[in-house]
Amino acid sequence: MKKRVVITGLGAITPIGNNVIDFWNHAKKGLCGIDYIKSFDIGNSKVKLAAELKEFDPNNFFDRKQVKRLDRFSHLGITATKEAYADSRLDKAKINRERLGVIIGNGVGGITTIVEETNKLLNGGMHMVSPLFVPKSIPNIVAGNIAIAFDAKGISNTVITACAAGTNAIGEAFRSIQYDDADIIIAGGSEACITPLMLAGFTNLNALSLKNDPKRASIPFDQERDGFVMGEGSAILILEALDHALKRDAKIYCEIVGYGSTSDAYHLTSPAPKGEGGARAMKLALKNAGIPPKELSYINAHGTSTPHNDQAETEAIKTVFEEYSYKIPISSTKSMIGHLLGAAGAVEAVASIKSLQENYIHPTIGYKLKDKTCDLDYVVNKGRRVDLNYVLSNSFGFGGHNASIIFKKWEEE
Amino acid sequence: MIFEKVKNIMMDIMGIPEDELLLQSHLYDELDADSLDLSQIIVELENAYQIEIENEDIANFEKVEDIVKHVENKINE
Numbered sequence: 219m220k221k222r223v224v225i226t227g228l229g230a231i232t233p234i235g236n237n238v239i240d241f242w243n244h245a246k247k248g249l250c251g252i253d254y255i256k257s258f259d260i261g262n263s264k265v266k267l268a269a270e271l272k273e274f275d276p277n278n279f280f281d282r283k284q285v286k287r288l289d290r291f292s293h294l295g296i297t298a299t300k301e302a303y304a305d306s307r308l309d310k311a312k313i314n315r316e317r318l319g320v321i322i323g324n325g326v327g328g329i330t331t332i333v334e335e336t337n338k339l340l341n342g343g344m345h346m347v348s349p350l351f352v353p354k355s356i357p358n359i360v361a362g363n364i365a366i367a368f369d370a371k372g373i374s375n376t377v378i379t380a381c382a383a384g385t386n387a388i389g390e391a392f393r394s395i396q397y398d399d400a401d402i403i404i405a406g407g408s409e410a411c412i413t414p415l416m417l418a419g420f421t422n423l424n425a426l427s428l429k430n431d432p433k434r435a436s437i438p439f440d441q442e443r444d445g446f447v448m449g450e451g452s453a454i455l456i457l458e459a460l461d462h463a464l465k466r467d468a469k470i471y472c473e474i475v476g477y478g479s480t481s482d483a484y485h486l487t488s489p490a491p492k493g494e495g496g497a498r499a500m501k502l503a504l505k506n507a508g509i510p511p512k513e514l515s516y517i518n519a520h521g522t523s524t525p526h527n528d529q530a531e532t533e534a535i536k537t538v539f540e541e542y543s544y545k546i547p548i549s550s551t552k553s554m555i556g557h558l559l560g561a562a563g564a565v566e567a568v569a570s571i572k573s574l575q576e577n578y579i580h581p582t583i584g585y586k587l588k589d590k591t592c593d594l595d596y597v598v599n600k601g602r603r604v605d606l607n608y609v610l611s612n613s614f615g616f617g618g619h620n621a622s623i624i625f626k627k628w629e630e631e
Numbered sequence: 632m633i634f635e636k637v638k639n640i641m642m643d644i645m646g647i648p649e650d651e652l653l654l655q656s657h658l659y660d661e662l663d664a665d666s667l668d669l670s671q672i673i674v675e676l677e678n679a680y681q682i683e684i685e686n687e688d689i690a691n692f693e694k695v696e697d698i699v700k701h702v703e704n705k706i707n708e
Contacts, residue, residue, distance in 0.1 A: 282646025287667070345678060349670035 220396040224628065225471040226463050227306025227456030229298035229406075230568050233269035233449050233555045237301055241565075242572045244554075245580040246601050251555045252432040252447050258414055265426045267435050268412045269449035269556030287350060288363060289328030294452035294561075295360040295408030296367050303368060306456040306468065308402065310369065319373035319400040320361045321391040322454075323383025323407040325560035325615075326416060328355030333415050360408050364454075372400045380615030381520070382479075383407055384453070384563025389477035389623050391457045401462045407561035408452035420448065423487065427523060433584050436557070438521035438550035439528045439596045441589035446522040449556030453564035455571075472574050473626045475608070476509075478502025482618030488526055489614060493534030496520075496612060499620035500538045503610060507624045511539045514546060514624075515606040516579055518570045519596075520614045521550025522557055529591045531612065536594075547604065549597040553583045563613035563621065570609045574627045577606050633706075634699050640675045641695070644668055654696040662695075676702055 228238045233251030235241035244251075251269045260266060276285050276293040279300075288296075331354045338346040353359060358376035365374045373394055377387040384407030391405035420426045427445035429435040436447040463470055480502065482495035489496065504511060520531055536543045551562075551569045558565055573579055578601055585598035606627060613621045638652045645668050658664040669692070673684050676698070682705040692698050 283644070283668075286644065286646075342678075345674070349667060349674055353667065 221398055222460035223392050223395045223457055223474045224460050224463050225455050225474065225571055226458045226468040227302040228471065228568050228571065229300065229302030229305065230451070230453040230565055231271065231274060231294055231298050232451040232453070232565055233271055236271065236274060238305070238568060238572070241568065245551065245569055246578060248581045248583040248599065248601065249554060250433050250583060251449070252435055254432070255412065257412060260417070263417060263421065264428055265417060265421045266430060267427065267432055267447050269447055270412055271450055287354065289331045289354045290410035291324060291328055291408045292360045292363045294410055294450070295322060295454070296363055298406065298408070298452040298454040299364050299368060299404055302404065302454040302456050308456070312466070314401060315369050316371045317401040318368070318370040319391070319394060319403040320365045320370050321373065321375045321377065321387045321394070321403055321405045322361040322364065323377040323379065323387035323560045323564065324357050324360060324409055325378070325380050325383060326409070326411050327357035328359070329411060329413050329416060331355040333413060364404055368404065370404060373403070378560070379619035379621070380617055381557065381559050381562055382613040382615035382619040382621040383560035384565070385567065385611060385613035385621035385623050386479060386563070386619065388455060388457070388474070388564065388567055389479060389621055392474045392477050392623070395457055395459050401459050403457045404454060405457050406452065406454035406564035407558070409559045409561040410450050411559055412448055412450050416448065425487070425524065436523045436553050437584040437586070438519065438523045438553050438582055439532070439589060439592040440585050441587040443523045443525060443528060445524055446552065447556035449558040451555070451558050451565060452561050453568045455564065455567060470628045471571050472628045474623065475626045476503040476507030476624035478506060478622045480620045482620065484618055487616050489530035490618070492537060493530030494537070495618055495620045496531060496614055497534035497537040499622040500534065500610065500612065503622040503624050504538070507608070507626070509608060512542050514608050514610055515604070516573060516609045517546055517548045518566050518573070518609060518611040519548050519550045520612040521552055521582065523552060527614065531614070532592045532594055543594055545595070547579050547595050547597045547602060549579055549582045551580065553585070563611065566611050566613070567623065570611045570625050574606050574609050574625055578603050633702050636679060637676070637695060637699050637702070640672055644671045652695065654694070654699065656695050658692060658694060672698070680706055682706060
């Protein structure tokens with residue numbers, strides 16, 4: 219029989235708060251974490267905005283050696299894990315560390331390091347490249363570093379599905395515990411992508427918003443939306459087998475009950491017509507959860523603010539929920555924190571779980587103009603208090619990756 | 632002076648305070664170095680002095696002075 223899986227710890231470092239409490243309080247208020255890029259000179263870039271972290275200094279969390287040895291995406295992942303691990307009150311001495319795993323998603327790995335070392339290669343020659351280049355920048359190293367830092371000797375895996383990676387990582391961790399491959403898994407995503415190279419690449423792909431007003435740039439489902447805004451950060455969840463959590467009398471946030479993952483098999487960057495791949499992911503998650511669509515209380519949308527995504531996601535929701543789709547509240551965390559690529563699904567899982575816990579849906583901020591093709595209930599500009607039982611979170615990525623996950627409110631049984 | 636250079640590189644890479652870095656300090660037992668630290672130190676020294684240090688020589692380094700002497704010898708070769 220499959221094991222039941224619950225969440226027993228949360229950690230987050232986001233553009234609107236460097237821990238879960240600050241992130242969630244600011245999300246409920248609808249704080250905008252988007253601003254003019256400060257971490258480097260953008261030159262003549264058409265895109266001027268991003269959602270950067272505020273006041274994150276790795277020197278406050280790591281010794282000098284670790285500051286130099288690890289890329290920012292590892293710093294962020296480990297920092298969020300520290301919070302989640304402490305929150306879960308796991309006792310290192312009492313758990314079987316061979317059954318403690320790590321599954322982390324990311325999009326672009328240690329891109330800062332890759333660029334730095336490429337410059338050394340081109341300017342100085344091969345002998346100038348740091349021996350740290352490979353172990354600092356490979357995309358799996360954040361999971362490796364977390365495993366080392368927390369002595370996690372069980373499954374250790376990395377999910378690379380672009381902007382779906384955070385949700386896929388949590389979903390794969392859910393499956394691993396269901397099938398009893400681990401008692402506990404540290405799962406989530408980490409991304410440190412705000413660099414000139416990524417800015418240029420996404421800009422030239424016409425993926426980013428060209429707007430100049432931080433409050434009107436990431437505007438999911440709004441008629442004037444014109445692209446996403448890059449964000450950075452990390453979120454980590456502690457997933458645990460229910461019996462294991464009960465035995466140690468852990469605080470339980472919620473249960474994970476459904477996961478669906480599909481591919482569009484259609485286009486490099488555009489969603490399939492009517493978001494059919496996303497619709498199938500949602501259907502699979504509902505089937506896996508064993509609930510009819512009408513049981514769902516809220517959708518934390520992928521909602522990127524690109525013209526294609528938001529329309530396709532809306533159509534996908536209509537395909538799955540039919541007439542009931544107009545009655546489900548939907549919101550997009552990206553309206554406040556931009557798009558954290560491979561960490562987006564993980565931060566949005568934290569938002570979904572806090573929503574369930576507090577019966578509160580954070581708003582989709584910056585919304586002004588209704589789009590005929592996006593006509594659902596997007597909880598615009600002001601949060602909403604409503605009883606929530608099942609929450610679904612969507613993530614879709616370049617390459618046609620789709621992932622949906624369903625969380626269920628935890629009530630003492 | 633080569634010892635000064637080695638010291639500065641080790642301070643930068645390993646985050647060790649200057650007063651703990653002595654010629655007699657043991658790289659592994661006292662300074663807690665690992666293979667990644669050594670690889671970085673060697674690359675820095677090779678580039679600074681335009682020398683090449685062989686892997687089998689690196690394996691024999693035990694104390695800070697072993698590195699300093701080896702670099703001195705290489706420069707004088």
